[in-house]
Amino acid sequence: MFILLLGAPGAGKGTQGRLLAERLGLPKITTGDILRAAVQAGSPLGREAKRYMDEGKLVPDAVILGLIKDELAKAEAKDGAVFDGFPRTAAQAELVDRTLAERGQRLNHILLLDVSEDELVRRLQQRAGIEGRSDDTPEAIRTRLQVYQRDTAPLIAHYAQRGNVHRVPATGTIEDIATDIKRIIGR
Numbered sequence: 001m002f003i004l005l006l007g008a009p010g011a012g013k014g015t016q017g018r019l020l021a022e023r024l025g026l027p028k029i030t031t032g033d034i035l036r037a038a039v040q041a042g043s044p045l046g047r048e049a050k051r052y053m054d055e056g057k058l059v060p061d062a063v064i065l066g067l068i069k070d071e072l073a074k075a076e077a078k079d080g081a082v083f084d085g086f087p088r089t090a091a092q093a094e095l096v097d098r099t100l101a102e103r104g105q106r107l108n109h110i111l112l113l114d115v116s117e118d119e120l121v122r123r124l125q126q127r128a129g130i131e132g133r134s135d136d137t138p139e140a141i142r143t144r145l146q147v148y149q150r151d152t153a154p155l156i157a158h159y160a161q162r163g164n165v166h167r168v169p170a171t172g173t174i175e176d177i178a179t180d181i182k183r184i185i186g187r
Protein backbone atom coordinates (compact mmCIF):
# COMPACT_ATOMS: atom_id res chain seq x y z
CA MET A 1 0.00 0.00 0.00
CA PHE A 2 1.32 3.43 -0.95
CA ILE A 3 0.29 6.36 1.18
CA LEU A 4 1.08 9.99 0.44
CA LEU A 5 1.09 12.62 3.16
CA LEU A 6 0.42 16.07 1.80
CA GLY A 7 0.44 19.26 3.80
CA ALA A 8 2.37 22.42 4.52
CA PRO A 9 5.61 22.49 6.51
CA GLY A 10 4.64 22.08 10.16
CA ALA A 11 1.40 20.21 9.43
CA GLY A 12 2.70 17.07 11.17
CA LYS A 13 3.58 14.88 8.18
CA GLY A 14 6.75 13.62 9.84
CA THR A 15 5.04 12.68 13.10
CA GLN A 16 1.97 11.06 11.58
CA GLY A 17 4.03 9.43 8.83
CA ARG A 18 6.25 7.78 11.42
CA LEU A 19 3.30 6.45 13.41
CA LEU A 20 1.58 5.24 10.28
CA ALA A 21 4.66 3.53 8.85
CA GLU A 22 5.37 1.79 12.16
CA ARG A 23 1.79 0.63 12.55
CA LEU A 24 1.50 -0.74 9.01
CA GLY A 25 5.08 -2.01 8.82
CA LEU A 26 5.82 0.13 5.78
CA PRO A 27 9.02 2.02 5.02
CA LYS A 28 8.75 5.81 5.23
CA ILE A 29 10.50 7.75 2.52
CA THR A 30 11.20 11.33 3.57
CA THR A 31 13.13 13.44 1.08
CA GLY A 32 13.81 16.12 3.71
CA ASP A 33 15.53 13.55 5.98
CA ILE A 34 17.54 12.15 3.07
CA LEU A 35 18.67 15.65 2.11
CA ARG A 36 19.52 16.61 5.71
CA ALA A 37 21.62 13.43 6.02
CA ALA A 38 23.39 14.32 2.76
CA VAL A 39 24.12 17.83 4.07
CA GLN A 40 25.45 16.32 7.30
CA ALA A 41 27.67 13.92 5.35
CA GLY A 42 28.92 16.74 3.12
CA SER A 43 28.23 14.67 -0.02
CA PRO A 44 27.92 16.32 -3.45
CA LEU A 45 24.12 16.07 -3.13
CA GLY A 46 24.25 17.68 0.30
CA ARG A 47 26.51 20.50 -0.88
CA GLU A 48 24.19 21.20 -3.81
CA ALA A 49 21.01 21.02 -1.69
CA LYS A 50 22.14 23.01 1.34
CA ARG A 51 21.89 26.50 -0.11
CA TYR A 52 18.31 25.93 -1.25
CA MET A 53 17.29 24.30 2.01
CA ASP A 54 18.74 27.06 4.19
CA GLU A 55 16.73 29.65 2.25
CA GLY A 56 13.56 27.59 2.46
CA LYS A 57 13.48 27.07 -1.31
CA LEU A 58 12.86 23.76 -3.02
CA VAL A 59 15.89 21.81 -4.16
CA PRO A 60 15.56 21.84 -7.99
CA ASP A 61 13.75 18.96 -9.67
CA ALA A 62 16.89 18.29 -11.71
CA VAL A 63 18.44 17.09 -8.43
CA ILE A 64 15.38 15.62 -6.69
CA LEU A 65 13.89 13.53 -9.50
CA GLY A 66 16.91 11.21 -9.54
CA LEU A 67 16.76 10.86 -5.77
CA ILE A 68 13.06 9.95 -5.86
CA LYS A 69 13.68 7.46 -8.67
CA ASP A 70 16.39 5.74 -6.62
CA GLU A 71 14.19 5.58 -3.51
CA LEU A 72 11.23 4.11 -5.38
CA ALA A 73 13.51 1.49 -6.95
CA LYS A 74 14.66 0.14 -3.56
CA ALA A 75 13.56 -3.39 -2.70
CA GLU A 76 11.90 -2.31 0.54
CA ALA A 77 9.61 0.07 -1.33
CA LYS A 78 8.50 -2.62 -3.77
CA ASP A 79 5.07 -3.25 -2.29
CA GLY A 80 4.34 -0.12 -0.36
CA ALA A 81 5.63 2.94 1.47
CA VAL A 82 4.63 6.12 3.18
CA PHE A 83 5.76 9.19 1.22
CA ASP A 84 6.54 12.24 3.33
CA GLY A 85 7.75 15.49 1.78
CA PHE A 86 7.38 14.45 -1.84
CA PRO A 87 6.04 14.82 -4.45
CA ARG A 88 6.26 18.57 -4.00
CA THR A 89 6.08 19.76 -7.61
CA ALA A 90 4.11 18.77 -10.71
CA ALA A 91 7.20 17.10 -12.20
CA GLN A 92 7.75 15.06 -9.03
CA ALA A 93 4.09 14.01 -8.98
CA GLU A 94 4.35 12.92 -12.62
CA LEU A 95 7.41 10.83 -11.84
CA VAL A 96 5.77 9.15 -8.85
CA ASP A 97 2.50 8.52 -10.72
CA ARG A 98 4.31 7.15 -13.77
CA THR A 99 6.71 4.94 -11.81
CA LEU A 100 3.93 3.36 -9.78
CA ALA A 101 1.68 2.96 -12.85
CA GLU A 102 4.48 1.16 -14.72
CA ARG A 103 4.57 -1.31 -11.83
CA GLY A 104 0.80 -1.75 -11.83
CA GLN A 105 0.58 0.21 -8.58
CA ARG A 106 -0.87 3.53 -7.47
CA LEU A 107 -1.11 5.87 -4.54
CA ASN A 108 -3.79 4.12 -2.49
CA HIS A 109 -4.38 6.90 0.00
CA ILE A 110 -3.57 10.58 -0.13
CA LEU A 111 -3.92 12.32 3.20
CA LEU A 112 -3.99 16.09 3.32
CA LEU A 113 -3.00 17.26 6.78
CA ASP A 114 -4.83 20.53 7.11
CA VAL A 115 -3.66 23.20 9.54
CA SER A 116 -4.26 26.97 9.53
CA GLU A 117 -1.36 29.21 8.53
CA ASP A 118 -1.22 30.85 11.99
CA GLU A 119 -0.88 27.44 13.64
CA LEU A 120 1.81 26.36 11.12
CA VAL A 121 3.91 29.44 11.90
CA ARG A 122 3.46 28.85 15.63
CA ARG A 123 4.54 25.20 15.34
CA LEU A 124 7.53 25.95 13.12
CA GLN A 125 8.74 28.69 15.47
CA GLN A 126 8.34 26.34 18.43
CA ARG A 127 10.26 23.61 16.60
CA ALA A 128 13.03 26.08 15.79
CA GLY A 129 13.74 26.36 19.50
CA ILE A 130 13.85 22.57 19.92
CA GLU A 131 15.48 21.10 16.81
CA GLY A 132 17.62 24.02 15.70
CA ARG A 133 17.03 23.34 12.00
CA SER A 134 18.84 25.87 9.83
CA ASP A 135 15.64 26.47 7.84
CA ASP A 136 13.44 27.32 10.83
CA THR A 137 14.50 30.98 10.78
CA PRO A 138 11.64 33.50 10.35
CA GLU A 139 12.67 34.31 6.74
CA ALA A 140 13.07 30.67 5.71
CA ILE A 141 9.75 29.76 7.37
CA ARG A 142 8.04 32.51 5.39
CA THR A 143 9.62 31.31 2.15
CA ARG A 144 8.75 27.66 2.83
CA LEU A 145 5.09 28.50 3.39
CA GLN A 146 5.01 30.60 0.18
CA VAL A 147 6.74 27.85 -1.80
CA TYR A 148 4.24 25.33 -0.45
CA GLN A 149 1.32 27.47 -1.61
CA ARG A 150 2.84 28.11 -5.02
CA ASP A 151 4.41 24.76 -5.96
CA THR A 152 2.92 22.05 -3.79
CA ALA A 153 -0.66 23.04 -2.93
CA PRO A 154 -1.67 22.68 -6.62
CA LEU A 155 -0.99 18.95 -6.25
CA ILE A 156 -4.09 18.74 -4.05
CA ALA A 157 -6.23 19.57 -7.09
CA HIS A 158 -4.19 17.18 -9.25
CA TYR A 159 -4.94 14.27 -6.93
CA ALA A 160 -8.44 15.40 -5.99
CA GLN A 161 -9.44 14.92 -9.64
CA ARG A 162 -8.89 11.23 -9.10
CA GLY A 163 -11.01 11.34 -6.01
CA ASN A 164 -8.72 9.78 -3.42
CA VAL A 165 -7.62 12.77 -1.35
CA HIS A 166 -8.77 12.73 2.27
CA ARG A 167 -8.64 15.95 4.24
CA VAL A 168 -7.52 15.40 7.81
CA PRO A 169 -8.03 18.35 10.16
CA ALA A 170 -4.66 18.18 11.90
CA THR A 171 -5.02 20.46 14.91
CA GLY A 172 -6.05 17.96 17.63
CA THR A 173 -3.71 15.77 19.65
CA ILE A 174 -1.24 13.48 17.87
CA GLU A 175 -3.32 10.48 19.02
CA ASP A 176 -6.62 11.94 17.77
CA ILE A 177 -5.14 12.67 14.37
CA ALA A 178 -3.62 9.18 14.18
CA THR A 179 -7.03 7.68 15.01
CA ASP A 180 -8.62 9.74 12.27
CA ILE A 181 -6.04 8.50 9.78
CA LYS A 182 -6.60 4.90 10.86
CA ARG A 183 -10.33 5.31 10.25
CA ILE A 184 -9.73 6.77 6.78
CA ILE A 185 -7.32 4.05 5.72
CA GLY A 186 -9.44 1.34 7.27
CA ARG A 187 -6.58 -0.35 9.10
Ligand code: AMP
Binds near residue numbers: 035
Ligand atom coordinates in the same frame (compact mmCIF):
# COMPACT_ATOMS: atom_id res chain seq x y z
P1 AMP B 1 11.07 19.16 4.81
O1 AMP B 1 11.79 18.51 5.93
O2 AMP B 1 10.18 18.22 4.05
O3 AMP B 1 10.33 20.41 5.23
O4 AMP B 1 12.18 19.62 3.78
C1 AMP B 1 13.17 20.54 4.13
C2 AMP B 1 13.78 21.17 2.88
O5 AMP B 1 14.37 20.15 2.07
C3 AMP B 1 12.78 21.86 1.98
O6 AMP B 1 12.53 23.20 2.36
C4 AMP B 1 13.50 21.79 0.64
O7 AMP B 1 14.55 22.72 0.56
C5 AMP B 1 14.13 20.41 0.70
N1 AMP B 1 13.24 19.35 0.18
C6 AMP B 1 12.73 18.29 0.87
N2 AMP B 1 11.99 17.52 0.08
C7 AMP B 1 12.01 18.10 -1.15
C8 AMP B 1 11.42 17.80 -2.42
N3 AMP B 1 10.65 16.71 -2.57
N4 AMP B 1 11.66 18.62 -3.44
C9 AMP B 1 12.45 19.71 -3.31
N5 AMP B 1 13.02 20.07 -2.16
C10 AMP B 1 12.81 19.27 -1.08
